[in-house]
Amino acid sequence: MSRLKQPVLGIVATALIIGISFGFISLFSWPTFAGWVSYAIMCAIPTTIVIGAFWKSEVPVGIARRPQPLSGALYLALAAALASVVALVHYLTVGGGFSPLTPVLIQAIIVSVVVAFWLTIMWGGWPFALIQNRVVAGLTLLAGIYLVNALLFRIFFSYDFLRGSPAYHAGLDPHGAFNGWNATVFAVTSLSVMFLLAHLDLWPLTRFPRLMRQPVLGAVWTMIALVLGGGLFLIGTSGLGISAPVFLVRVPIPFIFGSVVLLNMLEGSLFARAAQPLKGLFSTLTAAVLGSLLAFGYTLLMPVVTGPLASGGPANDAEIWLANALLAVTFPFLAFHTDFFRRWPLVRSGAGRHRASASPRNHSATASPTTV
Secondary structure, eight states, rough: OOSSSHHHHHHHHHHHHHHHHHHHTTTHHHIIIIIIIHHHHHHHEEEEEIIIIOOOOOOHHHTTTSOOOHHHHHHHHHHHHHHHHHHHHHHHTTTTSSSSSHHHHHHHHHHHHHHHIIHHHHHHHTTGGGSSHHHHHHHHEEEEEEEHHHHHHHHHHEEEEGGTTTTTGGGGOOOEEEEHHHHHHHHHHHHHHEEEEEETTTTTTOHHHHHHHHTHHHHHHHHHHHHHHHHHHHHIIIEEEEEEEEHHTHHHHHHHHIIIIIIIISTTGGGGGTTHHHHHHHHHHHHHHHHHHHHHHHHHHHHHTTOOOOSSSTOOOOHHHHIIIIIIIIIIHHHHIIISSSTTTSSSTOOOOOOOOSSSSOOOOOOOOOOO
């Protein structure tokens, strides 16, 4: 056990992982970090979500029962092995085997993370959770995530805006309904609404028991996320004229990252005694402010860690660096620490005892981590 209690435990753990993240990022040049490094880690995030939110770090039993840090290392090895398969398959198919990696490939992997949260949290792993064997259920859920992602990507994403540039390959363009950047930012913005409802503990949906069962909960939660997320996206981009990449790192990503810190790392301890919806309101506002401050801090340190990068189009290097630093590196590192290593060495617990999950609180009957 640890002498540290929440919220101090969460603050110390977050600071530790942020420091490790900056050290990790500093090891790579900008092209390498923006390409292969971020791509490889993002390929591991859906597996990490399945392990933490769906399996609750309880299976495979042979891993979960090992003492720390061995258990964490084995979970990390499992995630790396599955991520290697995902990365290779996507590189040869969606990416066409081209290097440097294409925007089509990178954004396909980004959206797969959104789909992983969508199916694992909002839908509680349904219908895969109906499979009795939890290991098989989790692996089929993971396969389902990438199949759904491939379908959505084919229907909604287009890269005609890249025509004439070296990054464009006509045979790789899905020729979907929307500009690829807009579709990606819309998806991430909708994901931020999922976190909004997590702050509210799904209030007011919890007032209606019939809505709290899958697949009804998943359908309603998805509709709310799409409608509110779409509204925010349109207000920011069309209404205020903010470009999609800039909007991404000013609004949804800081809020998501602040929510991860507040609800995952601090386990919702700041406003634990308040009742909903005030609790959710306070928590949401705090996450927005905290996330924005952290994003600002990351931006200030960017020249030190990687070197100065230009902001804005057409390359949007500074925006891409910030998005990757926050959600492609620090977020999964936070998840590894909480879900794989169970906060070791800050917390020393018995083997197989799960302490926290780096995934939003889920009120479904199929996958319900106790903390965000």
